[in-house]
Amino acid sequence: MSVGRTLKSYLFWTYERGSFHYDVMVTLILAFLFVTPHLWDYGDRPVPPRSSSEIGVQVTAKGFIYEIPAARVHADSSTPLQSALQQQIMPVSGPVAIDRWEPVKDAHGHLTTWRVWAHR
Structure with missing residues (x-):
């Protein structure tokens, strides 16, 4: 199988569930979800507690x-x-x-x- 065809299959998600390539795609998605917050600043911050001057x-x-x-x-x-x-x-x-x-x-x-x- 050529590299281009493999990438096309990844892009269109054509692999059967439980196959090696399917597991690779799921692993890449999970890695993206769990690793990028440590590498990338999304700009979200916790809301600070209300100060005494707020209504x-x-x-x-x-x-x-x-x-x-x-x-x-x-x-x-x-x-x-x-x-x-x-x-x-x-x-x-x-x-x-x-x-x-x-x-x-x-x-x-x-x-x-x-x-x-x-x-x-």
């Missing part, structure tokens, strides 16, 4: 529950709390209607996050 979002049947770090919410007399919370949620989920919110405090009673219930 957490939990999806429920009735809407969304957001956990916004207290340091990110800047409410004063000119900006009511609901508007300040809305400003933090808008970049994450777009326009939502806030149903209610509550402060979440640590063991010492310091405000850590705001828990906000909202829906579209």
